[in-house]
Amino acid sequence: DQQVKQNSPSLSVQEGRISILNCDYTNSMFDYFLWYKKYPAEGPTFLISISSIKDKNEDGRFTVFLNKSAKHLSLHIVPSQPGDSAVYFCAARRNTDKLIFGTGTRLQVFP
Amino acid sequence: DAGITQSPRHKVTETGTPVTLRCHQTENHRYMYWYRQDPGHGLRLIHYSYGVKDTDKGEVSDGYSVSRSKTEDFLLTLESATSSQTSVYFCAIKGLLGELFFGEGSRLTVL
Numbered sequence: 305d306q307q308v309k310q311n312s313p314s315l316s317v318q319e320g321r322i323s324i325l326n327c328d329y330t331n332s333m334f335d336y337f338l339w340y341k342k343y344p345a346e347g348p349t350f351l352i353s354i355s356s357i358k359d360k361n362e363d364g365r366f367t368v369f370l371n372k373s374a375k376h377l378s379l380h381i382v383p384s385q386p387g388d389s390a391v392y393f394c395a396a397r398r399n400t401d402k403l404i405f406g407t408g409t410r411l412q413v414f415p
Numbered sequence: 416d417a418g419i420t421q422s423p424r425h426k427v428t429e430t431g432t433p434v435t436l437r438c439h440q441t442e443n444h445r446y447m448y449w450y451r452q453d454p455g456h457g458l459r460l461i462h463y464s465y466g467v468k469d470t471d472k473g474e475v476s477d478g479y480s481v482s483r484s485k486t487e488d489f490l491l492t493l494e495s496a497t498s499s500q501t502s503v504y505f506c507a508i509k510g511l512l513g514e515l516f517f518g519e520g521s522r523l524t525v526l
Binding site: 336345349393397400403406407408 | 419448455456457458459463510513514515516517518519520
């Protein structure tokens with residue numbers, strides 16, 4: 305039972321445009337959501353997070369949106385840069401419980 | 416840099432042999448985790464520890480055991496490796512906000 309789903313395995317975006325990565329979850333008890341970025345041969349690195357009491361959190365070029373009624377969150381990257389090419393994982397947890405990760409979306413930003 | 420070191424970084428072994436992966440942290444974090452990353456599955460939790468000698472199972476714990484005899488070291492053991500355990504293994508520690516910081520990974524190939 306996949307509680308956190310990333311239905312798009314890959315996404316290709318032109319440099320300078322917006323990248324939108326999507327994530328759906330099934331457990332309405334999740335109260336904290338995170339995005340991680342992973343380059344090849346490296347460990348995942350924390351990117352941005354959002355609490356369920358908010359619907360938006362912004363950090364520079366990265367913005368995460370949370371739609372609780374739809375059980376959906378998205379990561380917007382504006383403007384996209386070639387260095388953003390990586391695999392992005394969304395993750396969720398309930399209270400201080402363990403993080404549940406999605407399957408990842410590979411983003412390619414081309415010139 | 417979260418001060419996490421994984422060893423070995425790469426290992427090739429044969430089916431049926433025991434394998435131990437080591438995770439070492441330098442910042443006295445209480446919580447430590449072992450994940451595996453596989454295509455189409457994202458990051459899945461194997462075992463975690465919430466203190467010295469305190470460990471618990473994750474979602475894919477079968478075939479794995481762990482030990483934590485001191486705060487800084489968390490060992491993952493495959494008693495008898497199988498080809499299905501070919502994967503990239505990541506150790507993680509828990510930050511103040513509940514986010515995880517990952518090591519660089521250990522790539523294990525079981526022939």
